[in-house]
Amino acid sequence: MSDFKSKTSISRRAFLKGGAAAACAVAGTSSVARAAAALEKGEPIATLLDISRCVACEECVYACRQSNADKYPKPEKPFPVMYPSRVPVMDWSDKTDIVDRLTPYNWLYIQTATVTVDGEEKEINIPRRCMHCVNPPCVKLCPWGAAKQFKNGISQIDSDICLGGSKCKQACPWKIPERQTGVGLYLDILPAFAGNGVMYKCDRCYQLIAEGKLPACVDACPENVQTIGPRDEIIRKAHELAESMNGYIYGEIENGGTNTIYVSPVPFDQLNKAVEKGNGKPHLDNVEDAMATGNNLARAMLLAPLAGVAAAFGRFYKISREKKSASGGDL
Template sequence: MQRRNFFKFVAATSMLGAIGHASTNPHSSLALSPKKEGFASIINLDLCDGCQDFDMPKCVSACRDKNQDRFPKPIENIPDYFPRKIKEDYSNNQDDITRLTPYNWTFVENVSVDNQQIFIPRRCMHCDDPTCQKICPFGVIDKDKTNAVNIDEHFCFGGAKCRDVCPWGIPQRQAGVGIYLKIAPKLAGGGAMFKCDMCADLIQKGQHPACQRECPKNAIIFDKKGEILKVVNKMKESGKFVYGDTQNGGTSTFYVSSVSFEKINQAIAKKYGETEESFNQKTQKMGRPHMNIEVENFINNDSTLVKSVLSAPVLGVIAGAIAVSRSNKKTKNKG
């Protein structure tokens, strides 16, 4: 956003104690500098109303419209792959916006807390130290200069280790697509993983991500992470609750709210008929992330899982071949 508008934004938040009351222009440009710390976003739950006057939340429809060319197109008669006899196939339910799916990279959770409706746009948190990137045995998850964590679906095997170690279970798998069909359709993989990539391609062009551009309440704001952190700190000082600053070692997605995230997480678990503990454990498969405040980057504390996955010889051979293929593809694209 333009510098003048951003400082209006900061001034308003410090006075009013709520982010989106500032005068911002969602169509103004972003200035990307690879020498800086990249970008981050604030999602203001005090402003988000779930776009109740629309058929679909605008952040959801904007994300779907922008990324529809990347949505998976599975083959017919998807084969079983050893040793499983089930497939994660959402191709017949592409219009489901009640959860994260390979065709829905943003969804809006709605819960009631103390008789107050809370709407929570959910997508990838874009962690500072992403566990998904560390665990991927094929090296197809990147964290680029914008701070975006992106999965290269063209080389992903769909093993879903990224979802297993993501505290929020964000990446979602679609069977019947991906490189595994060409290499080992019945022995490895199972599809490809899909999730929000922060619209990194738009940011690199100096444009705002689709969700911010279409949000009618200015509840979603992207900017350089240093500037975002200034606003987040002001929000903390004003008594707002913040989520995403410490969870999983820190992220580039910051939620702010007048309602505590402990209460919000309890309400989410209750909505799905779960205790907090059981819901936090099941969210990986549900595609409806928790907001547990006690989220640690467990890979930093216990690398056993990482070592067991990355030490498999066959994975090393395939990963090496994929690395070469991806390098050649990037070189070709630059040329």
């Protein structure tokens, strides 16, 4: 992941070859071609989700799990004891089959709201994952430099250098990232005092995008719920769709804008009242721009150079450990 730009410098032909079949169903070949062009230029890409189409079949959920299974944590037990116990143990390793909320092993789930529209009860299903904010506070406020954002709009947590301190979760307006204890760099450097694991969330299948393919959830959806493309085009399509159904948009301005854009036939404040919320189950409330506040701006400016040094150290330490391990020596 250190040279993500080179991995995602894919040709338009490669993108079309990898995703053409799914693209015809999802967004049309021309949309995918424009998405490919945006990727080549390093421009942000976004996803439009027409939740009026979602039937909660969970094909996207299981496609996500299959595509990302090799990234899931494999914790070492017993876990180190933390002093002080300020960072609680979070262990999902015996609950990997859970699909009704976000966990370190489940980065996408279907949130359901039952609402009344014109006197008729209606079920709305909402695929939920990381919103991939335009200006992500999880990235800007990570003190270890483990969270990063690429030019194409993907925000990702580098599990190789994350210490699991959950600053990203605290900064996220939707509290998306989830921790797994007993895995990651903290086991090597400060197992009793560091962050107690690694944080996990959707990374938009960066490995598939790098190969010129669609994200697994987009590719697998049988109902054409999702469309991927350049953000400016996705925003335009979202407004056209909302106008055609007399609907509503979420994600365009929330938290300063995101790269996950929902369109619904039902107001999102009504959906927010109807969905189950809590740990691993994000809200659909209005969200002000977290990075527009003076405190967060100042904190981000102070953290940026420190996070860069910390991330460099983390990568150096990881490489050193790998070299020592390969040679049979000790660090």
